[in-house]
Every structure is written in C-alpha cells, then in structure tokens.
Amino acid sequence: MSLELQTDRLLIREWKTDDAEAALRVYGTDEVTSRLTPELRPLSDAEAMRSVLHAWIEAGPNLMPPAGRWAIVRKDDGEVVGGLSLKLLPPYEEDFELTWALSPDVWGQGYATEAGRAIISWAFEQGIEEVFAVARSSNERAVAVARRLGMEWVGETEKYYDTRLQVFRLRPA
Ligand SMILES: CC(C)(COP(=O)(O)OP(=O)(O)OC[C@H]1O[C@@H](n2cnc3c(N)ncnc32)[C@H](O)[C@@H]1OP(=O)(O)O)[C@@H](O)C(=O)NCCC(=O)NCCS
Known part of the structure; x- marks a missing residue:
C-alpha cells in the first residue's frame, strides 16, 4: 500500500533503496537495534542496509493492509531521520503493532510522537480498531512515546517475542 503523509515537520513515505546511507544512521546503531523487538544486530554497512530496504520494499505489497514500513523524512532538509x-x-x-526508530542524533525532538500520531490516525481511517505498541520496561523512551500518543498500558507479556514486554493499546477516540 503506497503511502505519503505530511505532518508539521515530517513526511512519512515509502522507503527507497537510495535511502540506505541515511537509514544506516538508524538501523546501523546498537542504540536503536538493541531496543527493537525482536532485538536486531546493527546493520554493518550501506550495502547491507540497501539489501534490507530492498526486501522491505518487495515485501510491502504482500502485507495485510494497513501493515507497512515507512521512512520518516524531516521536511526542512529532506533528511531521513527514522x-x-x-x-x-x-x-x-x-x-x-506500531514500531518507531529514530537516528539517535534526533532523539528528544518529538519526531516519533509526531510521526506515530499521523500513522495511527491514518491506520484508523483504514478501518482497524486498535493499535498496539510493545517495549521492554527498560526502554523508557519507547514507553514515553506510547504514553504521549495516548496509548493505554494493558499489561505485560512474553507471548510475542520470548521476552517480557509492556503492552500498550490505542483505540479510536
Ligand atoms: C523510541 C524512540 C523512537 C523515541 O524517540 P524520542 O526522541 O525519545 O521520542 P519523541 O520523538 O517522541 O521525542 C520526545 C522528546 O522530545 C521532546 N519534544 C520536543 N519537541 C516535541 C514535540 N513537538 N512533541 C513532542 N515531544 C517533543 C519531548 O519533551 C521528549 O523529550 P525528553 O526525551 O526529554 O522526554 C527512540 O528512542 C528510538 O529510536 N529508540 C530505539 C528504537 C526503539 O526503542 N523503538 C521502540 C520499540 S519498537
């Protein structure tokens, strides 16, 4: 499903393989990949990142809508930030499940909350009735984003990824 959403500061769009260098600043850092669920090893170089982006792009049309993977681009300078x-x-x-990942150099500016709000509202327009987010309790930044988005804590579980996770849920208001 092809998507382009604009917020005040951000553009949310489909990935391109040419995003590899910028995407590596996100998925090539242990600070990000160690916090994802399931945890990943950081991608080693732009070529590896390009292959992953290629796989994501190829897989996109086969996902059950509104599932997808998108780049977060800062409108000011066109930089992919997450x-x-x-x-x-x-x-x-x-x-x-909604997941976010930002390049560590842009943490603390509200981009995950801004992008998350836009994608959730679009997802609800597509007809889904709830969106979940999961995070380890030690991942305070992810938990804070879920809370800022108005998500409700609904419990903890190991059923998803064999690790204890806090589960948050949002339903349309
Ligand atoms: C989770 C993650 C995306 C959160 O990033 P973040 O920058 O902390 O979250 P936001 O973009 O919402 O920014 C919130 C911060 O920006 C501040 N902020 C500034 N302007 C803001 C605005 N316009 N709107 C909201 N917050 C704003 C907030 O006060 C908050 O500051 P604080 O960190 O001092 O509390 C990031 O830590 C990350 O990529 N982690 C690794 C991957 C991960 O854990 N993903 C989640 C599990 S899938």
Missing part, C-alpha cells in the same frame, strides 16, 4: 512500521504481532497475527 522509520516506522505497522506489523502483525506474532503468534496469532491479529493485532497491529
């Missing part, structure tokens, strides 16, 4: 995804949570693949 990524967002909406994906079905294992093992039942019924619940949509």
Whole structure:
C-alpha cells in the first residue's frame, strides 16, 4: 500500500533503496537495534542496509493492509531521520503493532510522537480498531512515546517475542 503523509515537520513515505546511507544512521546503531523487538544486530554497512530496504520494499505489497514500513523524512532538509512500521504481532497475527526508530542524533525532538500520531490516525481511517505498541520496561523512551500518543498500558507479556514486554493499546477516540 503506497503511502505519503505530511505532518508539521515530517513526511512519512515509502522507503527507497537510495535511502540506505541515511537509514544506516538508524538501523546501523546498537542504540536503536538493541531496543527493537525482536532485538536486531546493527546493520554493518550501506550495502547491507540497501539489501534490507530492498526486501522491505518487495515485501510491502504482500502485507495485510494497513501493515507497512515507512521512512520518516524531516521536511526542512529532506533528511531521513527514522522509520516506522505497522506489523502483525506474532503468534496469532491479529493485532497491529506500531514500531518507531529514530537516528539517535534526533532523539528528544518529538519526531516519533509526531510521526506515530499521523500513522495511527491514518491506520484508523483504514478501518482497524486498535493499535498496539510493545517495549521492554527498560526502554523508557519507547514507553514515553506510547504514553504521549495516548496509548493505554494493558499489561505485560512474553507471548510475542520470548521476552517480557509492556503492552500498550490505542483505540479510536
Ligand atoms: C523510541 C524512540 C523512537 C523515541 O524517540 P524520542 O526522541 O525519545 O521520542 P519523541 O520523538 O517522541 O521525542 C520526545 C522528546 O522530545 C521532546 N519534544 C520536543 N519537541 C516535541 C514535540 N513537538 N512533541 C513532542 N515531544 C517533543 C519531548 O519533551 C521528549 O523529550 P525528553 O526525551 O526529554 O522526554 C527512540 O528512542 C528510538 O529510536 N529508540 C530505539 C528504537 C526503539 O526503542 N523503538 C521502540 C520499540 S519498537
């Protein structure tokens, strides 16, 4: 599903393989990948990042809408500053999970909250009834984003990724 959303400061759009250098500043850093669920190893170089982006782009049309993976671009300078995804949570693949990742040099500016708000409102327009976010309790920044987005804490579980996670949920107001 092809998507382009604008917020005050950001553009949310499909990934391009030419985003590899910028995306590496996000997914090539241990600060980001160690906090993702499931945890990843940082991508080693732009070529590896390009392959991953290629795989994400190829997989896109086969995902169940409104699932997808998108780049977060700062409108001021056109810089890719992060990524967002909406994906079905294992093992039942019924619940949509929102994930965010920002290049560490732009943490603390509200971009994850701004992008998250836009994607959630678009996802609700597509007809889904709830969006989840999961994070380890030690991932204070992710928990704070979920709270800023108005998500409600609904419990903790190990059922998704074999690690204890806090679960947050938002339903349309
Ligand atoms: C999770 C993650 C995206 C959060 O990034 P973040 O920059 O802390 O979150 P936001 O972009 O919402 O920014 C919030 C901060 O910006 C500040 N801020 C500034 N302007 C703001 C604005 N216009 N709107 C909201 N917040 C604003 C807030 O006060 C807050 O500051 P604080 O960090 O001092 O409390 C980031 O830490 C990350 O990429 N982590 C690794 C991956 C990850 O853990 N993903 C989540 C699990 S999938």
